[in-house]
Amino acid sequence: MPMRVAILSPEREVWSGEADMVVARTTEGDIGVLTGHVSLLGVLAAGSQVRVKTGAETLSVDVDGGFLSVTKQGVSILVEHGVVSTGS
């Protein structure tokens, strides 16, 4: 079951859409988020990557720290600058 994912930066919306899984690295370690994950607010590690998986496709976004907010409505990733590095 897909969930809503939005990667937001103050000056633009980096990416948004439906995805199956989000993998990110918080300051505590890697975390994978699937649909129905408990509500969570995490601090992303600086210089890490957020991977958004949809089917066989993976989208990688380089982030410079920021926040991961998981709620029932979906996942929002708040970053200052986000650069989509690979869209394969």
Next chain:
Amino acid sequence: MAGQLREYRRRIRSVQSTKKITRAMELIAASRIVKAKARVAVSRPYADEITRVISSVASQTTVRHPLTTEHPDARRAAVLVVTSDRGLAGGYNANVLRRTGELLELLRSEGKEPVVYAVGRKAVTYYRFRGRELAGEFTGFSEQPSYDDAKEVADALIARFVESSEAAGVDEIHLVFTEYVNTLTQRPVAHRILPLVLEETTEPPPGGPLPQYEFEPSAEEVLDALLPRYVESRLYAALLESAASESAARQRAMKSATDNAGELIKTYTRQANAARQDAITQEISEIVGGANALAQAS
């Protein structure tokens, strides 16, 4: 008589070129409003989300954090006033500076010493002319602020906020800027951004009830990391609103200047025509008078 006519023509030409300038400024301001509004719209999802996150964190934790804890005997309060770099924007700067004056009065009456930070050349010159000391001044981006500009200003404010109040630190941060309501209405507003003012409402917040979060690594550390982002985002939103308001105020000011120039040209043209008529009438009467005199002499 001919000299008077020439004088009128000169004035008409001068007003015409002024009109061209004000008209161009009006059009530029109009296109800037559209751009600024678009940037406000783009920045809104991030701002909304961060506000949502921070309100849910603040409302459910009992952690004492400078972000949420009211200082019982606040000594100093930082006031950031957002004005434009250039004038020719009607009452835009005067209004926001007047609002700032009111806030400063209020803070003083509460026994807090205001520390003023200025954005925009107009605020800088206003306070410098009055011999007031500015804790910080930021100029050169009032019409098209970027997030990095907001960050620069926010960094200065946060550094002052986290400092202890025994030293030179501030206990509160207030923000005075101009809210863009629509093209005709812009309102100067003053908000306290730190410590956070939690709205006690019974109505569910927009976008559904606030989630009950788990924190990683801990509520305190999340709040620590959120604090600068929150200030930056609020500041960026205020700068964008102010930029839109500035352009709207300038467009209106320039529109009335253009209209006035049109009126002036009309008046001067009428006066020039009257002067030309007078000159012709006089010339004819002189010729007729001269011809009559010749006819009588012969």
